[in-house]
Amino acid sequence: AFGLVDIDAEGQRFVSRIVGHPLLGPIKLAGDPMKLEDVRLLSPILPSKVVCIGKNYADHVAEMKDITGESTEEPVVFLKPSTAVTGPGDPVFHPAISERVDYEGELAIVIGRLCREVPPERAKDVIFGYTCANDVTARDLQKKDKQWTRGKGFDSFCPLGPWIETGLSLEEAADLRVTTTVDGEVRQDGRTSDFIHGIPELISYVSSFMTLVPGDVILTGTPAGVGPVQVGQQMTVSIERIGELTNRVVTRD
Amino acid sequence: AFGLVDIDAEGQRFVSRIVGHPLLGPIKLAGDPMKLEDVRLLSPILPSKVVCIGKNYADHVAEMKDITGESTEEPVVFLKPSTAVTGPGDPVFHPAISERVDYEGELAIVIGRLCREVPPERAKDVIFGYTCANDVTARDLQKKDKQWTRGKGFDSFCPLGPWIETGLSLEEAADLRVTTTVDGEVRQDGRTSDFIHGIPELISYVSSFMTLVPGDVILTGTPAGVGPVQVGQQMTVSIERIGELTNRVVTRD
Numbered sequence: 001a002f003g004l005v006d007i008d009a010e011g012q013r014f015v016s017r018i019v020g021h022p023l024l025g026p027i028k029l030a031g032d033p034m035k036l037e038d039v040r041l042l043s044p045i046l047p048s049k050v051v052c053i054g055k056n057y058a059d060h061v062a063e064m065k066d067i068t069g070e071s072t073e074e075p076v077v078f079l080k081p082s083t084a085v086t087g088p089g090d091p092v093f094h095p096a097i098s099e100r101v102d103y104e105g106e107l108a109i110v111i112g113r114l115c116r117e118v119p120p121e122r123a124k125d126v127i128f129g130y131t132c133a134n135d136v137t138a139r140d141l142q143k144k145d146k147q148w149t150r151g152k153g154f155d156s157f158c159p160l161g162p163w164i165e166t167g168l169s170l171e172e173a174a175d176l177r178v179t180t181t182v183d184g185e186v187r188q189d190g191r192t193s194d195f196i197h198g199i200p201e202l203i204s205y206v207s208s209f210m211t212l213v214p215g216d217v218i219l220t221g222t223p224a225g226v227g228p229v230q231v232g233q234q235m236t237v238s239i240e241r242i243g244e245l246t247n248r249v250v251t252r253d
Numbered sequence: 254a255f256g257l258v259d260i261d262a263e264g265q266r267f268v269s270r271i272v273g274h275p276l277l278g279p280i281k282l283a284g285d286p287m288k289l290e291d292v293r294l295l296s297p298i299l300p301s302k303v304v305c306i307g308k309n310y311a312d313h314v315a316e317m318k319d320i321t322g323e324s325t326e327e328p329v330v331f332l333k334p335s336t337a338v339t340g341p342g343d344p345v346f347h348p349a350i351s352e353r354v355d356y357e358g359e360l361a362i363v364i365g366r367l368c369r370e371v372p373p374e375r376a377k378d379v380i381f382g383y384t385c386a387n388d389v390t391a392r393d394l395q396k397k398d399k400q401w402t403r404g405k406g407f408d409s410f411c412p413l414g415p416w417i418e419t420g421l422s423l424e425e426a427a428d429l430r431v432t433t434t435v436d437g438e439v440r441q442d443g444r445t446s447d448f449i450h451g452i453p454e455l456i457s458y459v460s461s462f463m464t465l466v467p468g469d470v471i472l473t474g475t476p477a478g479v480g481p482v483q484v485g486q487q488m489t490v491s492i493e494r495i496g497e498l499t500n501r502v503v504t505r506d
Binding site: 048049051054069074076077078079081082083084095097116145146147148149150153154155208209210211212213 | 301302304307322327329330331332334335336337348350369398399400401402403406407408461462463464465466
C-alpha cells in the first residue's frame, strides 16, 4: 500500500495510508496515522522505467575517465531494469561474479504525468517529487561489457527511498546537498547545483526520445567519490530536505 | 484484450477472445470466434522489460565492426524501454534528429514464468512462446552515444508481433528462417541455427543477473544485412512457423 509521510506538531514523523494509487487521482487517506518507526517502508515507487544519467558532475567525469571516457555535450542515458529496484533498508546483493561493487548516490526525479517532448520550461509540470537513489554498479562488469546494462542491472542494484518528497520547488531541488556514506564515513559530498545538465534539461532531453509515464524515475547522475563497498558494509545516500536511504551489502546466501 | 489465434478446418485463421491475462492462469475463451481480418492486432504483449542481445550472428558482427567492435565471449545485453513497444501494422516514427534509421529483424522469446539463475537445461520451462521483433535503431545516434539507449529507445522502435506462437519446441525454435524485407525486397535472410549463443544460453545468461517476470521479452539478435529505411517504406520481419510483422516508417509530422 502507499502511505503519506508527514510531521506532527511535536516534530515526529507519522504515516497515513493512501487509498489507491497516489499518481492516479486526488489523494485520499484512510485509517489512523501510524508512527513511522512502526512501518516498514518499501521502495516508494515501482517504476515502469528507471532512466539513468551518466556523467552529470564534472568532478565525477574526471575520476571515471578511464572507464567511461571524456565528457559529452549531451547527457549519457542508460536504463536499469525495473527488477533492480529495491527499498530502504533492503539488502543489496553483491554478485559473486563481480570483484568491485560501487555505491553511487543520486537525486532521483519521480515523474507524475504522461509526457513527451517536454520543453525545459514545462519540466516542473511533469515532476511528482524527488527521492534518493543509489545507482549501484559492478564496476568491473561495466568496464568489461561496454554496454552498462549488466554492470548496473543486477537485482537490488537500484535502491530508492525512503519516500518521495513532493514539497520541493524546482529551484529548491536544483541546490541540494547529496552525500553518500559507507559505514558512517563520508565518501561522496556534492550539490545538485553542480549538475552539468540541470533537471529541466534532463527531463526535456529524455522525453525528446521516449515517452515518460507516471511513476517513471530519472536518476540524475552521481558526484565524485564513487568507490567500492564490501559485503557487510552499509551505504547511506542522504539528500538535504529529502531524507536518507540506507542499504547493507550482503551475499545472496 | 487478449485473444487466441488459431486455424480452422478450412485453413482460415480466426481469433477467440481470452478472459483475463493468459500468463496468469489457465486460458479461458469467451464469445464467438472472429475472422482474423476483422480484428486489429496490437502488440501481443506489453513487456515489463525488453532485453536485447547484440552480436549474436557472426556475419552481423562482421558488418558492424566499426560501430560495435569485435565479437565478445559473452552476449552483449542492452534494454529497450517498454514505451518503445508497438504492434503489427503500427507506424514506426522516424526521428527528425536521426539521419539513418535501420531495421533489425529478430526472433523474440516471451517469458512465461518468474525466474532467476535458470540453468540452460531448464530454459524451456520458462518460455511462453515466440514472436517476431524489429529492433529498430537510429544507427548514427547509437554510434555517437556509445550507450545504445537513445539510438534504440525511441517510441515505436520495438515492433512486436503479429502474435505469440506457443506451439514450438526449443529444438524447432533453434532452426527457423528469419528474413527482413523492405518494400518487398529481401535485406536480411538468416537462420536461428546460426546464433552464436543459443536460446537456452541466452535465457541462462540474462537471468543470471536479472530476474525475469512473465511477459518479459528477449530479442535474440539480428543476422547480417541491416540497413536504412526511409520514410514511407514498409519493413516486414518474417519468421518461419511464426508469422510476419509489418510496419511502415512515417514522420511524427
